[in-house]
Amino acid sequence: MSDVRLTLEEVRDLAMRGLRVSGVSQENATVIADVMTTAEQDGCKSHGLFRMPGYCACVRSGRVDGKIAPALHDDAPGVIRVDAQHGFAAPAMAAGRPKLAEKARAQGIATMPIVNAHHFAALWYDVDALVEDGLVAFAFVNSRSFVAPAGGIRKLYGTNPMAFGWPRPGKPPMIFDQASSASARGEIQLHLRDGHSIPEGWAIDPNGNPTTDPEAGLAGAQLPFGGHKGAAIAMMVELLAVGLTGCKFGFESAQDENTDGGPSEGGELLIAMDPARFGGTGDSTATLAHAETLFSEILQEEGTRLPSDRRYIARQQTPTEGITIPETLHKTILECCET
């Protein structure tokens, strides 16, 4: 199977065409195409054009509204709620982000619940613009039920990623974005496809026994990272992204699912803080310079790196080198671009 090489402009054009033809509005398609293009630019293939067929299929099936505009609700001085109105999360995120940043600067801290949203983007993308803008930010999003609670054997929590970002003057921000599960579900699926066994600790079979068989693991439940502590993080994400926002827990939305490959409907919670409002000086220069000493301490040892560094290396290379996708994916995407 050979690969197709594309420039980032070609990635964006393909994404726009496919989304528009599938029934996504110009405004929403612009945002979603940027998510996929930025992911390809950063070498984050799992959230790049790989997602294109899913985006298009769930709009075509009518499960996700590609044309709807998000609605903003100013719930409190520190709370801006964005109702995605059963559309994708990315346009909701884009619509609310400036207001969240404004509130964070005014109040010191602010939060943005996103409700009735289909989240299909990389979570680091959601905090990236806020953190580039000098804010400290968290994001929490739930997913379908795949992960067993501590002590349990049934799928209950989503793979529930959380992201956290810290601004770095003159440098791209430190951002981590990590699932609460030991592995991505897609990694287990890749092991199954390639006939490989999965590492211990990733999943249990339907009887709750540890398994290295990817098929049994997919039928059973994924395990949280780091045992009961990771399970606590998964529960926290479920409570923040769903409980606090008033959306559906993974176990409640299972019945709404079809097989179009798109994301389930759920909630997301963003929290943004302005470091300039901590300490009474109105200036974040000293705070951010101080944090750089921690990063220097981390990086002075061989073998260490900051969580986002790999993305930033790719970010430098892809604008000139372009990106590649498998020919089969390219063909599917071209099909998405036809009426």
Place this chain on the structure above:
Amino acid sequence: MSDVRLTLEEVRDLAMRGLRVSGVSQENATVIADVMTTAEQDGCKSHGLFRMPGYCACVRSGRVDGKIAPALHDDAPGVIRVDAQHGFAAPAMAAGRPKLAEKARAQGIATMPIVNAHHFAALWYDVDALVEDGLVAFAFVNSRSFVAPAGGIRKLYGTNPMAFGWPRPGKPPMIFDQASSASARGEIQLHLRDGHSIPEGWAIDPNGNPTTDPEAGLAGAQLPFGGHKGAAIAMMVELLAVGLTGCKFGFESAQDENTDGGPSEGGELLIAMDPARFGGTGDSTATLAHAETLFSEILQEEGTRLPSDRRYIARQQTPTEGITIPETLHKTILECCET
């Protein structure tokens, strides 16, 4: 070695006497005695009277100011900063908590950095009153450098616990409080004392090799829970508790240490959210009732429990049964109570 049985009233009296004699003000001693008494009541021995000698010694050595009153600074509508002024964190927490709750209700979300504080209490205690009061709350606190960063072998991060609490109407709150390290440092010390090897994954020796020898592990570095994901959590706690508050990172405060057994000076960050301010209804009843369905789903499986449940079982028993401490500890505490 036999145990001494005490009522909770006797615990509180002993704590008060020892703290007062050691040079802690009546007001500060009242708060700190409540931390230790509540820990004993909840069966959380590691933060009960076990801490008494450390509290007394670091006041007697002059490293911690037991008499200082915390100072509150209203940095922003959503930020109340408490300067512990080189005293213990618990009185700072108690002084700022009502203002943090007031701000969270007014703004929807608020944060409380605590600076120049010696944190020696259980972190769940810090969120407990906020969550009992109907708020969702986070707490992050740093400690001395004990934990290696991802890919590194040197002690850099603290064991850096985070706590998260969710209110439950008519029930004690769901609260988890977990270190970012795979194990508590004290657990490794107990294994050393008892001549046991430690499990793999807890620590590396000074050369960076995995070790099951507690002595080598204490000399080397502790490992984060859950590999690089736990390391990211440890880094996040360091950035929130220290970076954002403007205190000293663990690697910076090492030079200020002595051997009095008390805590290092650092920072803490609390975040509180009012669920009634999410969704525009002004009422959290439906939100909290909905979250109960998640807890029910978790608990319907045999073998599961919520993170704080063990404490709440003890909480019911100790008021009538009392608690026990080793006779040697009791003797040391009585010595603390002498001039």
